[in-house]
Amino acid sequence: MAMTSKAAGPRLPLANILSFSAPGLPIAGTLLVVAVYLPRFYVGLGMKFAAVGIAILVVRLLDIGLDPFLGVAMDRTKTAIGRYRPWLLVGTPVVMLGLFMLLISPGKANSLHLIVWLLVAYAGYSVLNLSLAAWSTFIAGSYNERSRLWGWTQGLAVFGSIALLLVLPLATHGRIALGKGASMPSIGWILIVSIPIAVLICAVFTPERIAPAPQRPRFNFDQVRAAIGRPSMLRIVIADLALTLGPGTTAPLYVYFFHDAKGFSIAHVGFLLIFYIGAGLVGSPFWGRVARVLGKHRTVQVACVCYAITQSTLMALPRVWPGYHLIDGLPTAIGMFAVGFCASSFVLLIRAMVSDVADEVRLEQGQDLTSLLFSMVTTTSKIGVAITVTVVFPVLQLAGYNGKEGAVNTPDAIFALEMCYLFAPIVFVFVGGAMFFGYGLDVTRHTAIREALEARDAGPPALDAAEETLTGALPGDPVAS
DSSP states (O other): OOOOHHHHOOOOOHHHHHHHHTTHHHHHHHHHIIIIIHHHHHHHTTOOHHHHHHHHHHHHHHHHTHHHHHHHHHHTOOOTTOSSHHHHHHHHHHHHHHHIIIIIOOOSOOHHHHHHHHHHHHHHHHHHHHHHHHHHHHHOOSHHHHHHHHHHHHHHHHHHHHIIIIIHHHHTTTSSOTTOGGGHHHHHHHHHHHHHHHHHHHHHHOOEEOOOOSSOOOOOHHHHHHHHTSHHHHHHHHHHHHHHHHHHHHTTTHHHIIIIISOOOHHHHHHHHHHHHHHHHHHHHHHHHHHHHHOHHHHHHHHHHHHHHHHHHHHHSOOOOTTOOGGGGHHHHHHHHHHHHHHHHHHHHHHHHHHHHHHHHHHHHSOOOHHHHHHHHHHHHHHHHHHHHHHHHHHHHHTTOOOSTTOOOOHHHHHHHHHHHHHHHHHHHHHHHHTTTTOOOOHHHHHHHHHHHHHHHTSOOSSOGGGSOEESOOTTOTTTO
């Protein structure tokens, strides 16, 4: 598919991409800890599988409604330092407090403690995640540059996870490592210190330009329903939920599966995860480039098929047995890399597509609902994570699976673990890919939208210029130049 110059757009300076991506490093590490290791940490502290699953479900149900309200507030924000910087600065101490209470001061682990402080941590994360996602729309305006920006952002975020998985254990000679309950407080301190540093880098060095809106935002129900209910957005929301449920199902089961079903030691389980996460360093830029040729929605579909193939292949690989050599795990490491390579496409392409819909809404409705639209996909991600833990953990408990360290499980319990790890991800990923058959907001449509927006924005603004914030300048920006 040939791309027009309008679709390609001006290239963002690498410095802008790096500063914008800085918070992604500690945030990715935080998500890794919370999604993969926190449930196991609290089970190890004495909570039952079902109790942990229910606690996470309660938090997600309470947290689900937060993002739309945040989106409305962000879209109406106008300050001297920009629209999104204040929200980054507000969210940072909130997530720091939640991590402190969850990892460093868990006290007597119980459902109430887990619910309260996980809710605080997720609230802070929601503010950071949504403000960064919405900000991306105004950093990269063209169809292809959005794929490039998100490709870099997701790829660089991998460093945050790899640092926790590989660099930290090597630097401490194994004294601090994910998977060890005794290491969680130290890991908590590392995250608490690194998050504010990364946020300051982003806030200080990333430019922000909010395009003039034809009229002041008015958020009535009919307007919001029209924006969210358009076919392109509905497809994205449903696909995002399915694509979150797919790989997300494996996250809380990961340590159990590769330790008990595949026979790897706890140390080597963390080592294998490096290949899955590290694949994003290559996969994210790769899928961004493929999207420039096939279009974003077709690229998602290709990645879904590839994910199903690689996930099935990984499941078919043989178990290692006591006394195995590290070389025996090489096929599994390659399989993990392949699965992670495919999965790395989902978030970056879906988020880039939301920016395209935001442009479409701004042109047709004359309203900037960027943050609100992004809140739809951040909400579906939350729902997906809640469903995976809440459904899978009780299933394991019913099957008699014991998740405590050192426990010995029956073959039937191991089989239930394997089935949960295999089938659900593939089914959900296929549903996500199927949502983009007939998707209409392709490169041709978006290029026409951007041309119309640029023509309108070049005319006399409907609002006083003082009401719009311009901090820094982006390349090729007709207003900022």
